[in-house]
Amino acid sequence: MTVQRVADFPLIELIPALTSKGWACSLRETLTAYHDDGGDRLQLVADRGGRLLLRRTVREGKPEERVVGGAHRTYAVQREFLVVSTVMTTIATLEDFEMALSTMMSLASDASSEAAEMGKEHV
Numbered sequence: 001m002t003v004q005r006v007a008d009f010p011l012i013e014l015i016p017a018l019t020s021k022g023w024a025c026s027l028r029e030t031l032t033a034y035h036d037d038g039g040d041r042l043q044l045v046a047d048r049g050g051r052l053l054l055r056r057t058v059r060e061g062k063p064e065e066r067v068v069g070g071a072h073r074t075y076a077v078q079r080e081f082l083v084v085s086t087v088m089t090t091i092a093t094l095e096d097f098e099m100a101l102s103t104m105m106s107l108a109s110d111a112s113s114e115a116a117e118m119g120k121e122h123v
Contacts, residue, residue, distance in 0.1 A: 009050040013094055018044070040109070044101070050092060052100060056085045056108040085109070 011031040018025050023033040023044070031046040041057045060081040068075045085108040091100050 007048045009046070009048045009091075010094065011046055011048060014046060014097055017097060042105070042108075049090070051090050052088065052104065054087045054101070054104040054108055056105075058083045058085075 011027060014031055015025045015027065018033045021035070023035045023042075025031060025033045029047075031044075033044040033046075035042040035044075039059055043055045043057075045053045045055075060083050063078050063080040065076070065078050068077060087104040087107045089100055089104060091097055
């Protein structure tokens with residue numbers, strides 16, 4: 001068994017696991033992946049040190065819209081309220097990725113104690 005150097009995590013090997021689940025991936029110095037899940041927008045960033053960051057953005061309620069008349073013009077105003085959840089962790093091997101991503105998604109979508117209990121397996 002070989003030990004990976006800290007800055008040598010094989011990011012390219014994460015791409016098939018993500019694309020098979022509908023994620024759009026871009027690989028440069030870091031791997032950035034996006035997934036739209038209903039009203040949720042998910043962004044995953046992974047670096048060569050095995051660090052993962054998952055950001056989930058959800059619109060809270062319907063946007064508020066109004067039209068305001070002013071001097072010589074009309075303005076359309078829209079206000080939305082977003083909830084942004086961010087979860088970070090580090091993985092050491094490719095085998096850790098699927099479980100870590102699943103746990104991160106649960107933690108990002110639910111602040112309940114059940115999701116927190118799931119996260120204990122990576123502590």
